[in-house]
Amino acid sequence: MTPEILPTRAVYGPGQSVAIEVRALSAPARLVVRRLGEMVITRPVEHAGIVELGELPFGGYSVELGDLRTAVEVTADPRSVLRYGFVVDYRPRRDLSAVRDNLRRLHLTGVQFYDWAYRHADLLGGGEQYDDALGQPVSLATVRDLVDACHDVGAEALGYAAVYAVGPQEWAKWEHDALLTGGGTPYGLGDFLFLVDPAAPDWLEHFRADLADAVTSVGFDGFHLDQYGYPKRAHRPDDGLVDVAESFCRMIEGVREQLPHSRLVFNNVNDFPTWASAHTPQDAVYIEVWKPQLELGHLAQVVTRARAEAEGKPVVIAAYQHVYDKAEAAEADRAAALTMATLYSHGATHLLAGEADRVLVDPYYVRNHIVEEPTADLLRRYYDFAVAHGELLFPASVTDVTASFAGDYNDDIDVHYGDADVTQVAAAGTVWRRITQDGSGRYVLHLINLVGQDDTAWDEPRAAPGDPGPATLRMRRMGPDLPRIRWADPDRQHHLVDVDLSVDGDYLSATLPAPHLWQLVFIDPFPHTSRGA
Known part of the structure; x- marks a missing residue:
């Protein structure tokens, strides 16, 4: 062992x-x-x-x-954060010990049971053992065992359910609720699935009942409610016009009414329609990103918008690292690390890892990637780091104050490098700097090292990080006592350590070691004042 x-x-x-x-x-x-x-x-x-x-x-x-x-x-509320994982293998009598270990190893609090159901419009119609819609074998006994495995380690099991998808076998029953193009053709996913109005009364009644039966029969704690990002508007065979964002919201409300205690996570594909669905009675704001959101800065913008709408719900980003299928593991690992650094530093978690040893490289989760040992070590370091420093990263009270504190005009908190520029946005060849403040007045300086990179794409092979050299942190004193400044790094220094301070009148300075990929600097301006954490 x-x-x-x-x-x-x-x-x-x-x-x-x-x-x-x-x-x-x-x-x-x-x-x-x-x-x-x-x-x-x-x-x-x-x-x-x-x-x-x-x-x-x-x-x-x-x-x-x-x-x-x-x-x-x-935590006082285990649903206040969602570290999301996945499972896809429901073969009879599979050994689940490695899955249990990985849930504990990566501290996954919610697990998406991807494509566990018999059919999209008939979740439990296959009996106890069947092939799913794409021919993968499913044993409901294994599904239940996986649910129990989640419960054994304190994670919640969320069954996948597409909210408006109907297969060819069931289409005749539901085509009167179809979402139609302007020319009258049903929207679909190739010829594999057809789409219905998710808020059509008869469909929603059926969908809610199917979910409730799955809770009773399988033991799910909730559901991952999926969509495909289109259409935004459509019409029905009865010529009724459908604002699909509104239909999604009514669907979520209807499912919540049916399942008041279940954990519900709706997929806002490419941010559609986060502005509306974030205010519905669900338990997270989950966004799956695609083109044109290809840069690290785009991820930061998505998370910032989501947190502004989330009303305190945790934010999760599904950013599939296709890079593992086209690059050497070390290059892909650096891409994943920069993606996680961006998401964590902006207050979101990342749906990436699952099963016993897999990461997501495709929206069809069955096509996943078995990690090599360095990747497994990377995941462990970054997930551990996010847990250990979570109270500085994820609470709704954490807010961005960069534009108010950094730069010559503000002159409150900033860093400088001898061999690299510091920028407020993600820019290749620089150190990307962000400053946040939490609800008790403490500050966190995030330094993401993009030195040595030719661009800021999050799903492309990444070069070894360049060395910007040590940083000089300069800070205006905020009271008679000196602040306490500590730093940590998921790759180089797993827990916070103090730095020495030099005082010059109303200012102080400290030398920080060069960041590897992501350095977190924790600044407590009043360390001797008694207050809650």
């Missing part, structure tokens, strides 16, 4: 005792638990097994045992 430490759950709720599983310990070592870099627990570990830590205050924690690393989150 490979040496490893894993939390016993993907996330811990109120009153739950935190525990760490230690595997294949070669020699006694000291377990260290930190919150935002501060040590909160340390204890010797003599042998492999379960180390009980008891109840911990709400927050994210880094955990280390010698060279082994993991993270832990304790």
Whole structure:
């Protein structure tokens, strides 16, 4: 067995005792638990097994045992964040132990059960064992076992359901609800599926009942409600005009009425229609991005818009890394790392990893990519980092203050490099700088290293990062006490460490090490003031 430490759950709720599983310990070592870099627990570990830590205050924690690393989150509301994964393999009697491990390893709080159903318009019509609409074998016993596996580690199981798709076999029953082009042709997905008005009363009644039956029969905690991004407007065979955004919203409201306690996640394809659906009674704002949103800056804009509409819901971006199918693993890993850095630093999580060892490279999740060991290590580092620093990244209270604090006019907080320019937007060859403030008045400086890159595409092979050299951070003092400044990096320094400060009148400065791909700098201007985290 490979040496490893894993939390016993993907996330811990109120009153739950935190525990760490230690595997294949070669020699006694000291377990260290930190919150935002501060040590909160340390204890010797003599042998492999379960180390009980008891109840911990709400927050994210880094955990280390010698060279082994993991993270832990304790939250008052496990649905306040969605670290989203996926499963696609429902063959009879498959071994699920590696899936359970990966849910814990990457701290996945929600799992999309992609294409588990018999047919798009008849979820449970295949009996206990069947081939899905594209010929993949499905055993409902395996689906239920996977649901149980999620529950065993504190994750929620979300069944995939297309909200308006009907296959050829069922089309005659539903074509009166068709969404039609201007010329009268039904919208569809090739000749494989046809689209209906998702809010048509008879369709919605059927769809809601199908979902409710799946909760009863399979045990799902909720549903991933999918669409394809089109049409925006259409007409029906009865000549009724359909604003599809409005229909989606009525559909979500109808499903919520049917399933008041289920976790619902609707897919806003290319941001359509986030401006409307974000205000419906669902549990996340989820966006699948496509052309023309090809640059890192586009991802930042999408997340910023989504958070502005989200009303406190977590934001998840599905940005499929096709790059793994066309580039060397190291080049693809750098692309994925920059994508995650962009999303995390702007307050969103990334649907990327799932099963036991896969990442998404295609919208048909069955066509996924088996990761190599360096990719598995990268995913673990970045997912651990997001959990351990989540309270600085994801709360709705975190807001962008870059334009108010940085630059010569403001002169409050900024950084400078001897060998690279600093920019407020993602630009090739620069260090991309962003400053946020949380609800208690603390600041985070995000530094994403684009030195050495020829462009900022998020799904293209990325060169090895250039070296901008160390940075000089300059900050205006905000009171008589000195601030506390610490930095961390998912690739080079997994927990926050302090930097030395130099004072010059009303200003202070600090030297930061060169960023690798993403460096997080945590600035507490009033470290000796008592307040909540």
